[in-house]
Amino acid sequence: MRLVTDSPYSIDRSKVGLGFVEVLFALVVGKILEPISWHGTAAIPWPARTQLILAAVVTLTSWVGYHNSINRPQFKITFMNWPLAQSVIDILLVADYWLLATSAQTNMKAKPSASPQAILVLAAFVLYLLWDLVGWKIGSSRSYAQLRDADNPWVFRPWRLAVTAGGVVAAAVTTGIALAIDSTAMAVIVMNIVLIGEVLAYRWLKETKPAPAGA
16 A cells, blocks of 8 residues: 655645744743843843843844744645754744843842853844745745745845844854953943844844845
8 A cells, every 4th residue: 555645845734833933932022021020120230121121122023023034934844854944943043032031130149241142142143044044945946936825926035145144243243242341230231232233223124125226
C-alpha cells in the first residue's frame, strides 16, 4: 500500500507557528509588567525604568512588524524546511525579548550597567537579519511562490534587507560603546534612550518605501 503524505510545500491552515509565537509574545509582555506589579513604579530606579521601556518597545514593535510582514510564517512546518528555520528564529527572538525584560536592574542596590541590554538588542538585530534572509529564501523559491495568493505576490525588497543590515551595524557600535564606558546611572539611561531610538528608527525605515529610480 502506498502511503500518502502531505507535500512539504503547503499553506499552514492551522497557523501552528503563528499561534505559538503569539503566546510567547504575551508571556514576555507579562514579564515586562511584573516588576511594576511587585514593586510599583516609584520603587523602580530610573535606569531600570528605561530598561523596561526598552524591552517593551522592542517587544511591541517586533510584534507589530511580525504581523505586518508578508514573509511571516504561513507555510507548513516540516522537518527540515525553511519555514521551520524561520519559526526557530521567531522563538529565539522572543527568548531574547524575555532576557531583555528579565535583565532590568530593578534592585535599587544593584550597580547599573548598560552592557546587557545593548548585547541583547544586538542579538535581536542579528536574528532579524537571519529572519530576513530566510524569508528571502522562502520567497524566492518557486515551490512556495506558486502557493501565494495572486493578490499577495512575494516581491524582493532589497531596501528592507539593507535597513536590517544597517541596524546590525548601529547596534554593534552602540554595544561597543556600552562595553567601553563606565556605567553610571545616567550613562545607562542615555544608552537605553539611544537603543530605543535605534529600534524605532529601524521599524520606521523598514516600512518606508524608497522612491523609484528617476523619480
